[in-house]
Amino acid sequence: MDSDDSVAASAIGRNERTAAADTRPDSVESSATDDRDIAVSVTGLSKRFGEGDAAVTAVNDVSVDVESGSIVGLLGPNGAGKTTLIKSILGMVVPDAGTVRIRGVDLYERPREAYGSVDAMLEGARNDYWRLTVRENLRYFATISGVDPNSVRDRHDRLLAKLGLAEKADVPVRELSRGMKQKVSLASVLAGGASVVFLDEPTLGLDVESSRTLQRELRRLAEEEALTVVLSSHDMDVVETVCDRVLIMSEGEIIADDTVEALLSGTDRHRVRITSRDLDTAVVSALRRRFDAHRVESGDPSPRIEVATDSDGLYELMFLLRRNDVTLERVRTVEPDLEDVFVDLTTTDRGDR
Amino acid sequence: MTAGGPDASETPRPAGYRHLARAVLYREYLIFVRYPANAVGGLVISVFFFGLLFYGGRMVAGQALTDSIEGIIVGYFLWSLSVGAYSSISNDIGSEVQWGTLERHVMSPFGFAPVALLKGLAKIVRSFVTATILLAVMLVVTGTSLELNLGTIVVVATLSIVSVLGLGLAAGGVTVLYKQIGSWLNLLQFGFIVLVSAPAFDLGWLRWLPLAQGSALLQRTMIDDVRLWEFPPADLAILLGVAVGYFAFGYAVFQYATRRARRLGVLGDY
Numbered sequence: 001m002d003s004d005d006s007v008a009a010s011a012i013g014r015n016e017r018t019a020a021a022d023t024r025p026d027s028v029e030s031s032a033t034d035d036r037d038i039a040v041s042v043t044g045l046s047k048r049f050g051e052g053d054a055a056v057t058a059v060n061d062v063s064v065d066v067e068s069g070s071i072v073g074l075l076g077p078n079g080a081g082k083t084t085l086i087k088s089i090l091g092m093v094v095p096d097a098g099t100v101r102i103r104g105v106d107l108y109e110r111p112r113e114a115y116g117s118v119d120a121m122l123e124g125a126r127n128d129y130w131r132l133t134v135r136e137n138l139r140y141f142a143t144i145s146g147v148d149p150n151s152v153r154d155r156h157d158r159l160l161a162k163l164g165l166a167e168k169a170d171v172p173v174r175e176l177s178r179g180m181k182q183k184v185s186l187a188s189v190l191a192g193g194a195s196v197v198f199l200d201e202p203t204l205g206l207d208v209e210s211s212r213t214l215q216r217e218l219r220r221l222a223e224e225e226a227l228t229v230v231l232s233s234h235d236m237d238v239v240e241t242v243c244d245r246v247l248i249m250s251e252g253e254i255i256a257d258d259t260v261e262a263l264l265s266g267t268d269r270h271r272v273r274i275t276s277r278d279l280d281t282a283v284v285s286a287l288r289r290r291f292d293a294h295r296v297e298s299g300d301p302s303p304r305i306e307v308a309t310d311s312d313g314l315y316e317l318m319f320l321l322r323r324n325d326v327t328l329e330r331v332r333t334v335e336p337d338l339e340d341v342f343v344d345l346t347t348t349d350r351g352d353r
Numbered sequence: 354m355t356a357g358g359p360d361a362s363e364t365p366r367p368a369g370y371r372h373l374a375r376a377v378l379y380r381e382y383l384i385f386v387r388y389p390a391n392a393v394g395g396l397v398i399s400v401f402f403f404g405l406l407f408y409g410g411r412m413v414a415g416q417a418l419t420d421s422i423e424g425i426i427v428g429y430f431l432w433s434l435s436v437g438a439y440s441s442i443s444n445d446i447g448s449e450v451q452w453g454t455l456e457r458h459v460m461s462p463f464g465f466a467p468v469a470l471l472k473g474l475a476k477i478v479r480s481f482v483t484a485t486i487l488l489a490v491m492l493v494v495t496g497t498s499l500e501l502n503l504g505t506i507v508v509v510a511t512l513s514i515v516s517v518l519g520l521g522l523a524a525g526g527v528t529v530l531y532k533q534i535g536s537w538l539n540l541l542q543f544g545f546i547v548l549v550s551a552p553a554f555d556l557g558w559l560r561w562l563p564l565a566q567g568s569a570l571l572q573r574t575m576i577d578d579v580r581l582w583e584f585p586p587a588d589l590a591i592l593l594g595v596a597v598g599y600f601a602f603g604y605a606v607f608q609y610a611t612r613r614a615r616r617l618g619v620l621g622d623y
Contacts, residue, residue, distance in 0.1 A: 049618060058618075084618060092456055093618040116462045122621060126452040131384055143368045143376035146462040151366040172387075193365055 039196045039228035040066040045098030047088055058084040060252040069226035071218060073239035076249030077346050082232045086198050090120055102196060116146050119194035121202060127185040130174035134165055134184050138191040145192025159187045162217050178205045199231040203238050215242045240338040250346050264336055269344040271308045271334040278326040279303040302329055373463050374471055381475035392483055399433050399487050407495060422495050427575045428549045430488045431568050434510055435517040436542045437480035442473055442518055443538060446525025456621045473518045477511060500578040508581055509574060513567025515596040519603030526610030563599050566592050
């Protein structure tokens with residue numbers, strides 16, 4: 001361990017004792033059970049940037065366990081602390097406090113050993129060498145992740161085939177499209193011995209088909225090979241489709257930690273789609289003043305509007321429509337999706353929860 | 354189990370430092386042969402400036418320049434060697450930061466240190482290839498002959514530029530912390546002209562600066578035909594000490610800067 005890691009480790013040790021006594025938010029379930037195969041274990045992780053009044057708490061006492069073979073989505077608005085959390089888990093940002101264990105190995109005590117099973121594709125980075133070919137990148141990054149590239153040649157062929165890169169295997173990465181480059185990035189992360197991967201915005205820049213291919217491949221790797229994936233994305237559809245579990249971050253803390261299904265069933269936020277000939281500009285303006293409402297294109301001659309509200313708001317909505325003499329032609333409740341849950345959780349005053 | 358697809362016949366074998374060395378050096382080789390424009394461009398510019406120096410100087414200084422041409426050639430040879438090594442290592446680190454590949458090396462079970470050392474080795478070899486071509490061109494253009502004791506030249510020149518590699522690593526470390534400063538640090542290579550031409554045998558303290566001692570010994574080798582074993586042991590010890598010292602200094606600065614960048618959360622932010 002280098003001296004910086006020693007400093008970090010001693011700070012981590014101090015915090016571990018205090019963190020154990022801390023009470024975590026109710027919305028965050030404690031996930032420490034003995035019978036699960038935990039790939040990543042984070043305890044009491046905190047990171048502040050700056051000093052004094054200008055200090056910003058990027059990550060505040062985050063504890064979370066990730067089971068082997070699961071795909072965990074990390075959501076949060078910009079500045080919520082997602083990237084700092086990921087980089088702190090990976091040791092790219094040294095935390096002020098907390099412990100990180102990858103497959104049971106303390107990353108700050110024995111980084112070289114821990115790095116043998118983890119790799120990452122970080123947002124905004126190219127992550128690989130554009131002047132090398134696709135296959136050369138896979139071989140290079142397999143080696144630096146601690147695996148003899150000749151022993152995983154078949155794996156590389158499979159990865160290239162699954163990600164639609166087989167025909168481009170001997171083409172320099174710089175000559176590929178942005179989406180292809182993104183796939184090469186992912187392939188190079190999976191090329192070595194990593195059984196835990198962190199992917200920051202993995203579908204950024206991908207077209208719909210490529211994004212779906214990538215999602216399918218991630219699910220296959222998780223299910224068939226127990227690959228553990230922690231992915232951060234602003235694309236709610238990706239997270240909803242591919243993740244077993246979702247962590248939602250806000251202001252440096254995890255404010256929700258559950259399966260997609262549980263999060264969807266727990267939300268009190270509804271979207272109501274109303275169709276009526278009486279939805280004129282004045283009515284729509286009145287609705288917008290009180291609700292999150294927007295017009296929806298419809299094939300009908302009658303205008304259609306979609307209103308987001310909670311249960312209490314439904315009564316008010318009906319009252320408002322009645323007061324404006326709106327005759328309802330059709331009212332339909334739209335099932336909430338992850339985006340609704342996310343907006344609900346991250347826009348609600350945190351003190352109310 | 355790891356990613357990529359199950360196959361009972363396929364058992365990933367761990368990679369050792371031998372594999373790492375092969376991967377890093379092979380990558381450097383591929384870049385060198387696949388994109389020769391950079392090397393050729395640098396060579397053409399070096400030859401152009403030498404031509405300017407030689408023909409321009411001869412017009413101005415006449416016989417005086419011709420008398421000292423051997424010293425100028427040796428100095429220019431060492432300067433081009435050191436500039437090649439310094440700029441390639443410092444720029445390389447800057448690029449790795451920009452591409453996000455530095456973070457992947459830091460995350461490697463090997464760490465970035467052995468990769469940096471291997472890259473340094475590759476840069477030295479690469480610099481030797483281009484500087485040797487430049488030397489040949491200079492000798493042909495000027496009609497000069499020098500003593501080319503290969504073993505002595507390689508040892509003295511290598512130790513000389515190892516100290517410069519240290520400066521390159523330090524500059525790379527500063528770039529990791531302050532990013533855009535990298536292009537300004539490239540200007541340092543013009544300071545190497547002063548170091549190469551420093552009168553190290555006349556002013557003893559100059560010997561402790563990078564390049565100065567190496568340049569003085571290289572002049573004696575290539576002009577006076579002094580072999581490695583003919584140098585006083587103290588001179589060689591200083592050369593070795595300066596090489597190890599500056600390289601260790603540069604490496605320490607790089608390590609410190611990387612740790613500081615991790616603390617500040619700016620390791621990969623460009």
